[in-house]
Amino acid sequence: MHLLEAVNITKRFPGVLALNGVDLKVGEGEIHCVVGENGAGKSTLVKVLTGLYRAEEGELSIGGTNINVHTQHLTKAVAYVPQELDLFVNMTVTENLFVPFRSKDRAGGLFRRKPLQRKAQVIIDKLDMNVRPTDVVKNIPVSDQQLLQVGRALAIEDARIIILDEPTTSLTKEETRRLFSVIRKLKEQRKSIIFITHKLDEIFAIGDVVSVLRNGELVGYAPLPEVDYDWIIKKMSGKELDMTKRYRPTKPPGEILLDVANLSGPGFSNVSFTLREGEVLGFAGLVGAGRSEIMQALFGYLPAKSGEVHLFGKPYRMGSTANAIRQGLVYLTEERRSFGIFPYLSVRTNIGVVLPRKTARWGVISRQWENRISQKVMTEYDVKAPSTETLIRNLSGGNQQKVLIGRSMEAEPRVLIFDEPTKGIDVKTKADIYNLMKRLAEDQRVGIILVSSEIEEILRCANRVVSIYQGTVVGENDIGYLNAEKIVSSIIGVNR
Amino acid sequence: MNAKTNESLHRLRAFLVRLRSAWKAWPGSQLGSLTLVLGVIIFVSSLISPQFLTPYNITIVLRSLAFVGIVSLAQGLLLLVGDIDASIGAIAGLGAVISAFFMVKFGVDPHVSLLLGIVAGALLGAFNGLLITAFRLTALVLTIGMLTAYNGLNLAITEGRTITGFPSNVTVYGQGSLFGFPIPALFLLGVYALVWFITKTTVFGRNMYAIGNSIEAAKMVGIRTQRTRIITYALSGGLAGLAGILMSLRIASAQPSIGAIWLLPSIAGPVIGGIAITGGIGSVTGALIGGAIMGVIANIVVLGGVSLYWQQVINGGIVVMAIVFDSLSRRTKV
Structure with a gap:
């Protein structure tokens, strides 16, 4: 029994078949990498899973509950961390983590500042970020902002599936390492991760399973220890590419x-x-x-x-x-x-x-x-x-x-x-x-x-x-x- | 010689092919549906009032349409760039008053005075643009301020009085007809041709669209955004001045109140016509048709005997409906 089962998902845009009968099955506590070229349909798939897009065909069930993919269906069980920064830059770290405040975090029309700040500190520690709960987001470094977006997903306690869309684009090696250790902790808590990336190193560093998309179709699916770089690249591009190739100009430079x-x-x-x-x-x-x-x-x-x-x-x-x-x-x-x-x-x-x-x-x-x-x-x-x-x-x-x-x-x-x-x-x-x-x-x-x-x-x-x-x-x-x-x-x- | 003729024939043919495909695409396009809406409104109006389609009424509609149409086009240019000028009516009023001042009080040649009024409008518009781009201000807020300032200037110049005594060789531009067409409507056609040419075929016009799409990307490709925006403000101000002057010639008196109620229709026309209020999308043809829709509705409301107060409710309601409709049609279904 998988936590998330998407079967035969088909999504059309005017003139384009963005997804063509794609299947995706994610087990509990699994880190599932999704790779593919630009335009392969990764983002579209994610948007169908999170309920932002409706699909023309297909079935989706999350935790055994069937979800109608033909309508928009935002669900709390899936938390999405977008690739680009999408924060309230003039609000504090705490506010960013817990907006919209749930009723138990509120007292009348106000939110309970202190308890929430304590909860925020827990998430900050988990992510090993160098910020205070009261810092205003526009004043913290970009890399911490990116981690904060991940923190937001952690703040949604009902979320059983977390989708990370190229989360490491503006992170350094060290910050990436931190993020990965957080992801592993989440795995231990039986949360499922869908990890979208272009960087093949990262797939091998953290993934359990990889799905490869090409031109809106699922062209490869494998548990990770069983495949290598060449296999993934071949599936992604449809042909083999030499990763060690040099592209440096060889003619001597001029004036x-x-x-x-x-x-x-x-x-x-x-x-x-x-x-x-x-x-x-x-x-x-x-x-x-x-x-x-x-x-x-x-x-x-x-x-x-x-x-x-x-x-x-x-x-x-x-x-x-x-x-x-x-x-x-x-x-x-x-x-x-x-x-x-x-x-x-x-x-x-x-x-x-x-x-x-x-x-x-x-x-x-x-x-x-x-x-x-x-x-x-x-x-x-x-x-x-x-x-x-x-x-x-x-x-x-x-x-x-x-x-x-x-x-x-x-x-x-x-x-x-x-x-x-x-x-x-x-x-x-x-x-x-x-x-x-x-x-x-x-x-x-x-x-x-x-x-x-x-x-x-x-x-x-x-x-x-x-x-x-x-x-x-x-x-x-x-x-x-x-x-x-x-x-x-x-x-x-x-x-x- | 022969080769040259051949080439021009080839070009003519290419032009005709494009014209035909544009004609074929017309019914399905946004402009096509706008034309349809206008047609339905005209049809319904003719049912409501037997006077609507009389030649007399048609000339009245065309004549009043000219003023709303010209300010719609003027505002439409600014909206395309992602800008707006709330003082557009005040500029029209000032243009009319300044032109009348030169003509009546200083005895300047009437045609030169008309030109001076238009230039004054352009300068007032350019001043708005200069302030907005130089100090990075929000266009709407600044121009609301300028609306009051320009109105005040108008009253200060005229001391609140109406200027009369235009020579009849210029009032004909507001009151006369040519081959049965009211002359202001011909001015509208001329203005439309001008702004269509600018926006559709010139580098300047395309830079306007580019800035409306993304001002940062426009800077990145070397478009002089400040200059383009200021010139657009000037163009828009000049057209507003023209509309104000035509109005003063029509009523043979320059009243400080000219243009006072033009702001709303100037925005409603382009928005009904499909120009995005955020810039970069739409066309001046849409703005013209949108202005025509507003004008026809304003006329039928009068013919239908609706009281002056309720006319305002209806006009405002149409604008709100247009904006809601625009937003709904732009919402992408996903």
Whole structure:
């Protein structure tokens, strides 16, 4: 008897079969990993299980109770921890944990502050967080906020199943380890965990069972000790991928493209580095080390306080994104959804909007030119969408990212900054993006800056690496001299 | 030469194909259903009142529609960018008064005065936009403040008095007809053509949509968001000024109260027409049809002999219904 049994779940969106007869059985006290590429249907499945979406077909029972999946059916037995932060930032840790207050936590119209704070402290200790119950959430570190979201699920005592949607995206190794020990404790309390992730290491570190989704179908199910990396990757992508492959440009780099000297701004100071034609320069550092801020200041999105920058030997003017793009420097944001796409505009418009110089004359847009360019981007970057007129919000994350990369390349940049380009993107699309970076560097002699929190990614793609710790450069090395441990120790400030 | 002709023929053909597919898509689209709603309202109105479809009444509807229509389009532009101007009626009133001042008190050439009124409207709008973007203010709150300030300015200039004595070569723009069409309605068509061109075919218009979708993403792709927003405020203010001036020419007097009740219809038109109040979704064609729906209903209410007080209840009710309907239709079924 399984605690959760979902059978033959089918969910359609206009024009898309998002889930096609998916089965999922989760036993009591089981840690069940769900993996799959972007657009494979993981999020949709979770939303059906939590009752946010209704399904067209299928049966669902939780703890022996049948649930009608054809209607919305929010249930307290399932607690969902979303991937993105979703907290009341102006309220305290305690309030965030227990909202909405149940009647036994209330006295009249007020909530019982002290007892709840004690209960909050228990959860904080469990998660090994470094905060007080009375702290206001916006003042605590991002990693603690992510743990707090997990804490919320713990605060729901009726919850027998906890769904964690990529919970480690902004956690460090140490914080991930803490989270895992919490998950194991939950397992001991006979709670079931559905763990959604892209990181295969994590599956093997913590999972009991793995289910693999591809194109809305369940393509693999196995108890974990019985399978290995290759098996999962093969199931996910439908073909084998070499995880040890290197994507670093092999041609020798050319002239200096970008020369940054003593750049200071919000969250960073005295940053200096150079970038050559045809090379990939990795920027390693922890989340919050100031890497994105450095890049956004260079791009003119954030104000820089001081510093001198030269592009092709000429002084480079900062302070305006429009100027940066015109001078040949383009930045691809990490926050694709809020800072990248225009959700209610078509793929064509999303591409054309950055290219007025190519698609318009005297300020009037030529539909014909725009169609040609957007078709070209769709083919060259292998974007999967019904047509160029589809609203971009209906594309999967990986395909949105391809559109954004394609449109940036059409602006013909000489310097391209990728900020966490594979965040939340599946293994196969990752390889596509790595290949793309290599191709751009080798064939078009673009200088690429790769900001990444995945050391593995930098080792595989970059020629050189700059390590950032608390807003300053703590190392600049050719990748040949480096290994992962060396980068890690520099970015956590060990060998300073 | 031959190749050139060939190419233009090819373009013409492509244009016709697009026109045909747009025509085919019309009944199923949102604009199609809006047109249908308008048609039903007109049909029902003709049943309620035999006077409704008389040529005389039609010209009255078209003439009054012009003012509501122009401010609907003006406000619609701002809503597309995710902005709003609550002082739009006050700007219209000031535009009318300033234009009349130049014409009657200073003896400036009438046509130049009309232009000055429009420019004044544009400047007032741009000033709102400047304050909002420079100090990062909430558009609604700031413009409610400016509504009072501009009204006050209007009363201070006129000392509360009506300005009369327009030369008849300009009052014709408010009162006259051309081939049976009231001239204000022709102005509305001209304004519609202008804003359609701007929003649908120009880089500027697409930047408006982009900002309405996501202002941060717009900054990231190098769109000058502050400039675009201020220009949109100016455009909207200029159109409001035009509407106010046309109204003053129609009644042959610039009264400080012109535009005082235009705020509500200016928002209702675009919202009924499918422009999202949060920006980035919808079209000016929708705003125009929405404005027409408001105008026709206002007319039939009068013809039906509803008292002035109940007219307000009905007008307000329609707006509330439109907003509820809009929200329901946007709610994605999952």
